[in-house]
Amino acid sequence: MKEQRADLDIVLLHHPVTNKTGETIGSAVTNLDLHDIARVARTYDVCNYYVATPYEDQHELINEITAHWLKGHGAAYNPARKEALGLVKPAYNLDAVIDEINERNGASPLVVTTSAKKQKNEVQYEDLRYHLRNNISPVLLLFGTAHGIADEVMEKADAALPPIRGNSTYNHLSVRSAVSIILDRLLGR
């Protein structure tokens, strides 16, 4: 029996994020964030993997990279990669992503942030897992680049997942690892 698909989208924010000293910046899109995270998103059957940046040249870069794998030589060479990168959707900002999900579902998504630091409005992994499994509402999961999502976004979100703790107090995972672990916790078998 096929399980019902979870109504989950993810977004990788490149703006507004913070730098090492806490200032708000826009970070650069990287090829590997597109590939690694698209492959995880496809594995866990995520609806869309939005890549949010306000910069036009960065949209061009995203489209250039994905076109190679969707329509170029890469599509024939590696159909599995095509399947993954087909989930990548460039977006100008978080509001545009929320609008698109709203339009698709006729319902606003629950906006849930992730962070290496503890937040006040925590939702537990098992509770969000239950929410997704029972399709209580669409969910949009936010991941940050650089030194993390800016406070102005964190504060507006509906909830925040607790930081990933391994067997140490070290909390410097790559965003690629964080997405992998969090999707497995929420949707893995």
Next chain:
Amino acid sequence: MKEQRADLDIVLLHHPVTNKTGETIGSAVTNLDLHDIARVARTYDVCNYYVATPYEDQHELINEITAHWLKGHGAAYNPARKEALGLVKPAYNLDAVIDEINERNGASPLVVTTSAKKQKNEVQYEDLRYHLRNNISPVLLLFGTAHGIADEVMEKADAALPPIRGNSTYNHLSVRSAVSIILDRLLGR
């Protein structure tokens, strides 16, 4: 109360692995496999992250990359990265890794492979988690590059973890994502 440290090492094999057509090859070391996997290893308090390749020039590359973060400009700029990359140990082959663990512990590690394909000698995640938590013996976890670990290594191992299944039949995760998810399943809180 501090939990006892799990006696776990991991190794990323660059030889013998297979290519797209199933031939045995040696793959190239990549900068990002060193960084991303070292950060995960540090998060989950893994003893050592061995990077196995028989090629002398690849050992030089590993040492050049890690030296920047351990002793060069990177060490002052990003101490958290230094802490992670301090776990990276170049090795010439799997036997050398096993010998080193043996010497450290006075006991052979349980050698456990990982793969995107189902293997005969499966150990379940919860059983290996129990094994680690109770320190039944040292464990060495093997990860492959390119199209996966060659059969000759898979057949000699003590056990194999089942492939990671998300919410689909898609099984093309990056090795960086696979390490992240597997360490979280075995050691995560």
